Amino acid sequence: MASFFSAALEMFDQNALFLNYKQLPEAIWSSIPDFFQISLSENEKEQMRELMQYYSKGKERKKLFTNYSAVKKQEATELVKLMVDKWLGELYKRLELVRHSQLTHN
Numbered sequence: 001m002a003s004f005f006s007a008a009l010e011m012f013d014q015n016a017l018f019l020n021y022k023q024l025p026e027a028i029w030s031s032i033p034d035f036f037q038i039s040l041s042e043n044e045k046e047q048m049r050e051l052m053q054y055y056s057k058g059k060e061r062k063k064l065f066t067n068y069s070a071v072k073k074q075e076a077t078e079l080v081k082l083m084v085d086k087w088l089g090e091l092y093k094r095l096e097l098v099r100h101s102q103l104t105h106n
Helices: 002-011 031-035 042-051 069-075 078-105
Strands: none
Touching: 002 078
């Protein structure tokens, strides 16, 4: 992950859009189309909202999507949390700074 974060920071330019997972799924009908200068009708946005409720890997649209990020974070051991902070903490902060700077320049 550290290599991935570093590579993203090294290759970043104004033709890239940084998103935080927390921005999903809303970014799919807001930030992403805006970045690529695509206009969506309210009907298209509503269709996207409807589809995003379902688990993407399910063959049938029966299982609703659940964000387990908070649960996974709670289940992480103290050692895992320390290692994440050690190896990714500063890089994550830098990615977020770049992402926030995009918001202010657009």
